[in-house]
Amino acid sequence: MPVSCPFFPFPLSRDPKFGRQFLIRRADRMLFGTDYLSDGQVVEQFEFLESLDLPAEVQAKIFRQNARRILGLG
Numbered sequence: 897m898p899v900s901c902p903f904f905p906f907p908l909s910r911d912p913k914f915g916r917q918f919l920i921r922r923a924d925r926m927l928f929g930t931d932y933l934s935d936g937q938v939v940e941q942f943e944f945l946e947s948l949d950l951p952a953e954v955q956a957k958i959f960r961q962n963a964r965r966i967l968g969l970g
Contacts, residue, residue, distance in 0.1 A: 909944055916948040923954040927962040 908915030919926060928941065945958070964970060 912948060916950065919950060920954050923957045926958050928958050929963065
């Protein structure tokens, strides 16, 4: 599922319990990125991901660690 699609997080939000388990199960294969973020900007994806109450280690992988690994940043 392309998370970059304009419809994200709809596929995961239809069934939040499934979406949460999917992200936990696939945390090593997911990452979040954006090309622009301004102060105070509302980002629906952040709000959705926060609503899932993901474990801290899953959030770290999706928001930082996977990108660092892919880009070879340690």
